[in-house]
Amino acid sequence: MPEGLVSFPKATIARFPLYLRALTEYSHQNIVLVSSEEMAQKVGVTPSQLRKDLSYFGSLGIRGTGYDVSYLLMKIKEILGMDRKRRLGIIGAGKLGMALAGYSGFQQHGLEVAALFDTDPTKWGPVNAQLEVFPLTELAAQRAKLGLDIAVITVPKAEAQRVAELAVEAGFPALWNFAPVRLEVPPEILVQYEDIVVGVLTLSHHLARKLGS
Amino acid sequence: MPEGLVSFPKATIARFPLYLRALTEYSHQNIVLVSSEEMAQKVGVTPSQLRKDLSYFGSLGIRGTGYDVSYLLMKIKEILGMDRKRRLGIIGAGKLGMALAGYSGFQQHGLEVAALFDTDPTKWGPVNAQLEVFPLTELAAQRAKLGLDIAVITVPKAEAQRVAELAVEAGFPALWNFAPVRLEVPPEILVQYEDIVVGVLTLSHHLARKLGS
DNA sequence: TAGATTGTTAATCGATTAACAATC
DNA sequence: TAGATTGTTAATCGATTAACAATC
Numbered sequence: 001m002p003e004g005l006v007s008f009p010k011a012t013i014a015r016f017p018l019y020l021r022a023l024t025e026y027s028h029q030n031i032v033l034v035s036s037e038e039m040a041q042k043v044g045v046t047p048s049q050l051r052k053d054l055s056y057f058g059s060l061g062i063r064g065t066g067y068d069v070s071y072l073l074m075k076i077k078e079i080l081g082m083d084r085k086r087r088l089g090i091i092g093a094g095k096l097g098m099a100l101a102g103y104s105g106f107q108q109h110g111l112e113v114a115a116l117f118d119t120d121p122t123k124w125g126p127v128n129a130q131l132e133v134f135p136l137t138e139l140a141a142q143r144a145k146l147g148l149d150i151a152v153i154t155v156p157k158a159e160a161q162r163v164a165e166l167a168v169e170a171g172f173p174a175l176w177n178f179a180p181v182r183l184e185v186p187p188e189i190l191v192q193y194e195d196i197v198v199g200v201l202t203l204s205h206h207l208a209r210k211l212g213s
Numbered sequence: 214m215p216e217g218l219v220s221f222p223k224a225t226i227a228r229f230p231l232y233l234r235a236l237t238e239y240s241h242q243n244i245v246l247v248s249s250e251e252m253a254q255k256v257g258v259t260p261s262q263l264r265k266d267l268s269y270f271g272s273l274g275i276r277g278t279g280y281d282v283s284y285l286l287m288k289i290k291e292i293l294g295m296d297r298k299r300r301l302g303i304i305g306a307g308k309l310g311m312a313l314a315g316y317s318g319f320q321q322h323g324l325e326v327a328a329l330f331d332t333d334p335t336k337w338g339p340v341n342a343q344l345e346v347f348p349l350t351e352l353a354a355q356r357a358k359l360g361l362d363i364a365v366i367t368v369p370k371a372e373a374q375r376v377a378e379l380a381v382e383a384g385f386p387a388l389w390n391f392a393p394v395r396l397e398v399p400p401e402i403l404v405q406y407e408d409i410v411v412g413v414l415t416l417s418h419h420l421a422r423k424l425g426s
Numbered sequence: 427t428a429g430a431t432t433g434t435t436a437a438t439c440g441a442t443t444a445a446c447a448a449t450c
Numbered sequence: 451t452a453g454a455t456t457g458t459t460a461a462t463c464g465a466t467t468a469a470c471a472a473t474c
Contacts, residue, residue, distance in 0.1 A: 007422070009464075009465065010415075010465095011464090011465065011466090012465090013415050013418055013419075014411055014415055016414070016415075016418070017408070017410055017411045017414045017415075018411075020414075021393055035430090035431065035432090036431075036432075037431085042395065043395065044395045046466080046467065046468095047431095048466075048467050048468070048469095049465090049466065049467075051431095051432065051433065051434090052433085052434085052465090052466080052467085054432095054433090055432090055433055055434070059432080059433065060432095060433095061431080061432050061433080062431085062432075062473090062474060063430080063431055063432040063433075063472070063473045063474045064429075064430045064431050064432070064473065064474035065430080065431070065432085065474060066430090066431065066432080067432090079418060079421075080414050080417055080418050080421070081414075081417040081418050081420055081421030081422075082414075082417065084421070086417050086420070088413075095312070095315065096312075099308070099309075099312045102308065103409070105393075105409070105410060106410075109410055109413075109414060110417070111413060111417070149420060150413070150416060150417075150420070173420060173423060173424065174416050174419070174420050176412065176413055176416060180234055180318075182255070182256065182257045188423075190416055190419050190420060190423065192412045192413065192415065192416040193412075194409070194412050195230070196316070196318070196407070197230055197318060197319075197322055198227055198230045198231075199389065199405045199406075199407050200301075200322075200324060200363070200389055200405065201229070201230045201233075201293050201294075201295075201322060202223075202226050202227055202229075202230075202405065203363060203387050203389060203403055203405040204293055204294040204295065204299050204323070204324070204363075205226055205229070205292060205293050205294050206226075206387070206403050207294055207299065207362060207363070207386060207387050207403060208292075208293070208294030208297070209220070209294075210386060210401075210403065211386065222440075222441065223441095224440090224441065224442090225441085248454090248455065248456090249455075249456075250455085259442080259443065259444095260455095261442075261443050261444070261445095262441090262442065262443075264455095264456065264457065264458090265441090265442080265443085265457085265458085267456095267457090268456090268457055268458070272456080272457065273456095274455080274456050274457080275449095275450060275455085275456075276448070276449045276450045276454080276455055276456040276457075277449065277450035277453075277454045277455050277456070278450060278454080278455070278456085279454090279455065279456080280456090
């Protein structure tokens with residue numbers, strides 16, 4: 001299927017990070033080939049769905065044989081934009097912001113926390129050898145200087161909208177928002193919402209139905 | 214629509230925490246009535262979708278008038294199982310586990326971190342006045358004693374499956390898994406997966422398409 | 427060639443939206 | 451009653467699955 005300017009099912013894209021992980025593991029185990037059957041089972045989807053998902057991006061397997069692990073790994077990294085390093089700027093150097101800054105899982109996915117920003121002067125300064133908390137007023141300057149791609153919003157709910165607007169003005173093309181509010185931004189800005197409470201509340205709902213309370 | 218033993222669209226349930234938040238805010242602002250139009254706009258869904266979602270749980274509004282904020286709030290809390298307090302036991306007192314234990318947003322959603330567990334003896338003991346890290350061997354005993362409902366898995370990937378099995382043996386009906394692996398558990402056990410990297414990688418994908426790299 | 431497994435089509439399933447009758 | 455807004459139906463849209471032809 002030719003690519004062109006089409007966009008792909010949201011649900012498909014959301015499964016690619018899972019495929020990525022499975023393939024990384026196969027690669028570490030020196031497994032060279034996998035079938036859709038085997039990999040689907042590992043990831044928890046149907047073989048049909050796995051093949052369909054991959055087919056949106058071309059003919060990535062070998063009929064009668066399966067998928068070449070390292071080739072597919074490369075393609076999926078490309079699809080997820082991991083062939084180029086993405087730099088994150090975290091706005092809000094509170095508990096959550098600092099916890100994210102210290103998260104070790106980003107690196108292996110081509111992501112790097114390159115700066116933090118805060119309005120509180122007591123927080124300004126180096127965090128470690130590679131990382132510094134800057135005044136929020138330096139957002140635009142540091143975005144350009146450090147080549148930041150994604151603004152991570154970890155400020156309190158009440159400040160999230162204002163901070164989002166600052167990030168847009170500063171030239172960020174994408175926002176990753178941890179504040180539990182809907183952001184009003186121009187349509188060309190990409191926004192990803194992250195909400196820790198949604199998952200556990202749906203669990204709570206199912207628990208209530210299951211236990212009858 | 215009568216309830217019976219039917220289950221509701223997953224996507225519908227996932228939107229209820231958003232409705233909950235909007236209603237909580239209206240309530241704080243002493244707003245008594247809202248229309249589906251107004252509330253949908255705030256949450257970022259269509260009015261049709263909001264009304265459809267609510268309609269699965271009965272006739273919760275007043276035709277010609279709108280929805281009574283406090284009544285709807287009560288119903289949604291009920292639907293999400295928030296009428297009863299849910300107690301969480303966090304397995305893995307590492308960085309992530311401790312960060313979750315300190316998260317202040319749980320309380321207002323009827324959730325409470327009531328215990329932590331770890332195999333490392335240097336971590337055992339009180340965290341603060343209300344919270345203690347227990348040896349993992351005490352999982353079953355403390356689950357029963359403290360009335361824990363949900364096991365939160367924050368151990369490294371390699372240990373997640375083993376820990377999940379221990380939690381099931383200990384009698385937990387639900388698991389909230391932060392380790393990036395699929396868990397094999399009996400079908401009656403509820404499992405919710407949480408994966409911080411999925412969101413930002415889909416953002417990275419869209420960014421790659423948007424910027425052409 | 428025979429066996430295996432992909433890539434793709436068509437059928438099915440589920441979720442969203444638009445429109446409007448019901449009713450406050 | 452007239453105006454407003456819900457609850458619900460039917461149409462649309464999108465995603466998943468099953469089946470199989472293509473092909474290694």
